[in-house]
Amino acid sequence: xxRRKRGMMSEELKTELAKELGFYETVEREGxxxxxxxxxxxxxxxxxxxxxxxxxRSE
Numbered sequence: 001x002x003r004r005k006r007g008m009m010s011e012e013l014k015t016e017l018a019k020e021l022g023f024y025e026t027v028e029r030e031g032x033x034x035x036x037x038x039x040x041x042x043x044x045x046x047x048x049x050x051x052x053x054x055x056x057r058s059e
Contacts, residue, residue: 017046017047018039020046026039
């Protein structure tokens with residue numbers, strides 16, 4: 001019996017990104033497992049961009 005690793009992004013951040021990227025309706029209908037791999041990748045890219053921007057602002 002394997003356990004899934006806990007996600008690194010908060011639910012709030014994931015929801016915000018899904019809304020920004022335009023696939024939140026899919027999440028509402030089908031859950032996070034219903035999104036395309038491409039959308040998941042775009043969500044991760046955007047989260048990285050936001051983290052880099054926050055790091056630059058704090059320098």
